[in-house]
Amino acid sequence: MTTTTHASTVNGVSIRVLSETISAVDKDRELGLSRFKISNTWDGGTRSTSTVEDMYAAKQTIAHKAGHQMHSDEPEMLSGTDAAPNPVEQLLSALASCVVTSIIAHASMKGIEINSLKSELEGDINLTGFLGLDDSISRGYNNISIKLFVDSPHKDLEEIRLLSFYSPVFNTIANAAKLDVSITN
Amino acid sequence: MTTTTHASTVNGVSIRVLSETISAVDKDRELGLSRFKISNTWDGGTRSTSTVEDMYAAKQTIAHKAGHQMHSDEPEMLSGTDAAPNPVEQLLSALASCVVTSIIAHASMKGIEINSLKSELEGDINLTGFLGLDDSISRGYNNISIKLFVDSPHKDLEEIRLLSFYSPVFNTIANAAKLDVSITN
Numbered sequence: 285m286t287t288t289t290h291a292s293t294v295n296g297v298s299i300r301v302l303s304e305t306i307s308a309v310d311k312d313r314e315l316g317l318s319r320f321k322i323s324n325t326w327d328g329g330t331r332s333t334s335t336v337e338d339m340y341a342a343k344q345t346i347a348h349k350a351g352h353q354m355h356s357d358e359p360e361m362l363s364g365t366d367a368a369p370n371p372v373e374q375l376l377s378a379l380a381s382c383v384v385t386s387i388i389a390h391a392s393m394k395g396i397e398i399n400s401l402k403s404e405l406e407g408d409i410n411l412t413g414f415l416g417l418d419d420s421i422s423r424g425y426n427n428i429s430i431k432l433f434v435d436s437p438h439k440d441l442e443e444i445r446l447l448s449f450y451s452p453v454f455n456t457i458a459n460a461a462k463l464d465v466s467i468t469n
Numbered sequence: 470m471t472t473t474t475h476a477s478t479v480n481g482v483s484i485r486v487l488s489e490t491i492s493a494v495d496k497d498r499e500l501g502l503s504r505f506k507i508s509n510t511w512d513g514g515t516r517s518t519s520t521v522e523d524m525y526a527a528k529q530t531i532a533h534k535a536g537h538q539m540h541s542d543e544p545e546m547l548s549g550t551d552a553a554p555n556p557v558e559q560l561l562s563a564l565a566s567c568v569v570t571s572i573i574a575h576a577s578m579k580g581i582e583i584n585s586l587k588s589e590l591e592g593d594i595n596l597t598g599f600l601g602l603d604d605s606i607s608r609g610y611n612n613i614s615i616k617l618f619v620d621s622p623h624k625d626l627e628e629i630r631l632l633s634f635y636s637p638v639f640n641t642i643a644n645a646a647k648l649d650v651s652i653t654n
Binding site: 297298310315322325326328330334348350352361366367376379380382388389390402403404407410412414422424425428441444448453456462468469 | 646
């Protein structure tokens with residue numbers, strides 16, 4: 285009747301918590317419906333601050349422990365003061381952290397140990413589009429490259445790579461989302 | 470031959486810098502080609518840290534003044550320690566800050582003064598997809614709502630709303646991007 289301690293946590297993720305979540309959502313799919321929300325305030329010039337608001341998950345409103353904030357600015361070349369990452373860098377960070385978290389969570393459930401996981405992401409943006417000089421030029425990223433560097437005793441790296449496809453941010457960007465913009469004063 | 474000081478800066482954005490950028494890119498479109506890059510390190514469990522790397526723009530490599538970092542974690546319900554925003558919240562922040570910056574930059578070039586600009590963004594994610602319980606369920610956001618609250622002497626709010634469509638992050642998510650994932654040890 286002993287339990288091995290190394291089985292309860294894999295890669296720093298509690299297998300008990302994750303298993304219970306999966307089991308609960310599997311029995312009652314409504315538990316899986318979640319909503320995330322932020323507010324943003326323009327700070328003048330190219331600067332703004334986002335504040336994470338309460339989230340909704342498992343049929344309840346959940347407050348974050350701390351008032352998480354994210355700051356944004358542009359480099360001087362783009363008329364900013366370079367006080368924080370710019371929005372397109374923040375997008376790459378969201379993608380990186382989501383891919384990493386998704387790989388770790390699913391690897392943990394499979395018992396795949398990861399010693400270290402680093403990544404490099406980059407993408408090209410043609411400012412001709414953003415500046416309004418040519419409407420035929422895409423205003424966003426067309427391609428984003430994600431290079432994963434993993435240290436793991438698990439030799440099937442392709443199996444680990446494929447776990448990135450569980451990532452919600454990955455799927456949002458790969459499949460697009462409908463964006464509704466309203467304005468009021 | 471006098472220049473009015475209020476015309477040189479609108480909404481805290483230097484019109485001179487922005488005008489020179491637009492003019493230069495218009496004459497030499499290669500100046501508009503830019504590349505953004507971040508690296509990410511897994512910090513154990515659901516935590517990771519992104520570091521903004523040098524960017525490329527105007528035919529040169531540009532170092533950020535400071536080593537900007539962005540931290541990510543998950544709330545306790547999702548097996549994390551809630552030490553930072555989670556990746557899907559970071560995505561909303563990237564979208565908010567990009568929409569705001571795009572509105573401000575283009576409003577400034579049009580001489581539209583903005584006194585304040587706040588926004589609220591939210592989106593739903595069905596964790597049934599992320600958890601791998603149902604492959605027919607989308608794993609990302611399908612819809613994101615962006616509510617803008619603006620204080621401006623400019624009465625045509627629709628004109629201001631439409632400026633959000635210049636945003637690179639908005640266009641990346643609305644139109645999708647191709648994501649290439651490689652892995653090595």
